[in-house]
Amino acid sequence: MLRTKRPSTTLNPLSPDEAPRPRKRERRWNRSVMITFLSACLMSTGNMLAIRFNHLDEGDKTILEVIATVNANSSNMVVDSSIAVDTETDADANPRPEDSSLDTSLKAALIMDTGNGSSKSGETMSFPSHCRWDCYLKNHPELAKVVKTEEAALDHYLRHGAREGQDCSCDSKTSIKSGSQIDIPFAGIPSRFWTCQRDSADTEQEKRKIIFVHVFKTAGTTFRQFFRNYAHICNRRTVTIRCTMVLSESLTNQTSEWMLPATNSNNRNNRAVGYSAGPCAAGDFVDGKTDESARKSITSSEEIERYNNKKNTRLFENLSYSELQKHDVDILSGHMPMGLHSNWYTKKEKEVVTPLYITFFRDPVDRFVSGQLQVNKQMVNKGKEKEWDFEAALAYIVKVIKKRKTSCDGLSGYLMTPAQKVGQNITLAEKKNIMKSNLVDFPVIIGVVERMADSLNLMRYAMNSDGNALVDKMFETLNYQPSQKKTNGSKRRLLEKNKSKISTSALVREIQKDTDLFATLKSNLRDEYEIYDYAMELHKEQVKRLSKIRA
Secondary structure: OOOOOOOOOOOOOOOHHHOOOOOOOOOOOOOOOOOOOEEEOOOOOOOEEEEEEEEEEEOOEEEEEEEEEEEEOOEEEEEEEEEEEEOOEOOOOOEOOOOOOOOEEEEEEEEEEOOOOOEEEEEEEEEOOHHHHHHHHHHOHHHHHHHHHOHHHHHHHHOOOOOOOOOOOOOHHHHHHOOOOOOOOOOOOOOOOOOOOOOOOOOOHHHEEEEEEOOOOOOHHHHHHHHHHHHHHOOOEEEEEEOOOOOHHHHOOOOOOOEEOOOOOOOHHHHHHOOOOEEOEEEEEEEOOOOHHHHOOOOOHHHHHHHHHHHOOOOOOOOOHHHHHHOOOOEEEEEOOOOHHHHOEOOOOOOEOEEEEEEEEOOHHHHHHHHHHHHHHHHHHOOOOOOOOHHHHHHHHHHHHHHOOOOOHHHHHHHOOHHHHOOOOOOHHHHHHHHHHHHHHOOEEEEEHHHHHHHHHHHHHHHOOOOOHHHHHHHHHOOOOOEEEOOOOOEEEOOOOOOOOOOHHHHHHHHHOOHHHHHHHHHHOHHHHHHHHHHHHHHHHHHHHHHHHHO
């Protein structure tokens, strides 16, 4: 069993005999209440959900059990959750919210039934506070809808039970507090989120939106092109944006234009990518919902560009939630942070959308070297620098390695929500904890460039559950090795986007020859490696669970 832990506070144990015994206890919840109901479409068309709430008193702990069973096609998922409250109570058995001993833990065990009737206990996730559970529900609207049905029964424990002044807004404070030891991080099983051709019986599919968070130099340029093609084939709308450091205050209402803060103009990276105060940039807007007869023949990126130019559908009036709603956008892709779904409403029902985030990670050494090459390429395009040859690139990168301090800020712009970045003096350790928390709390497909085949299988399962042949073909073409040997020994070029003329791998090999220099580089990147390694474990867990579903 995977044992991945998070830093920080210690949880109250769930085991009754390990918990401190209260001096006096009144049994209030000595009854068991079971409420069962069915709800369609928790994860995909045809799924049925049964959920049971049990209130009972067990030893020195009040236990609230939440048991949900989902029939997902040929597989059954059982989520068995318990909330244990260790508390002293007065005569009326009401927990005292101000009591520092009040702490809530939740442990959920996943049990997969492969269809042969034998269920096996799977991995677990733990929530160190009811605030964290609330945050998890907030980011998983379909599950939250089910839980809300019995909100009255849950209210005392999950909402009203929070200590006075405890912030359940899912911002960085909550995440920092909740970054306690979590034995098994929950790597969400990628549901059959979309079919390429819409299923009219699946009324929830209109609410589902894909948000592709393009971390710099993680093969995102090719994926953005993939989403454009997908939009045409599968009757979707997609817009590409550049909005990594969007101001939280510009996201507070539907009509506010998304804005970027002022940046350090002396920073070479900022100058290269053109970041400056002002509106976020909206790029390609592909409309795959109109003129169906014309779109059937559009399968290449060149044809798509000609179509966009002809139809004049490339740009929004501005970038805001109201524009996303007006254009009924399905896919948001580009450089942006996680959390942008929280104020995004559907066009028809005016409900918060159900998101599926997709993001990719890459070995930090490769990402760092490739990033330096990309910055030079952009500076050359702006007339600010001369184009490097191999020796010039190596010399500059060596100089940067010797100067650079440890940091993972290159990831925090993407993996922290705008609200989590606001007005707080957050330490590096807290930033790392927040990023790890978000990878667990948000519904995210985690891809890894070094494990591309498995990553594409996760995406394919989520986005092409009806097996559209053109979409399958697009997935098959996505490969990021510069060349691949044919059986006769010759080489063929595979699909590549945004590739530098200088080989990243060749530069890395040259740097590795100087063992001290390479050790310095690895040390400089140790915090990013911590996030990368954590994401890798989550990715492997998702792949393992997908294999169980398909078994």
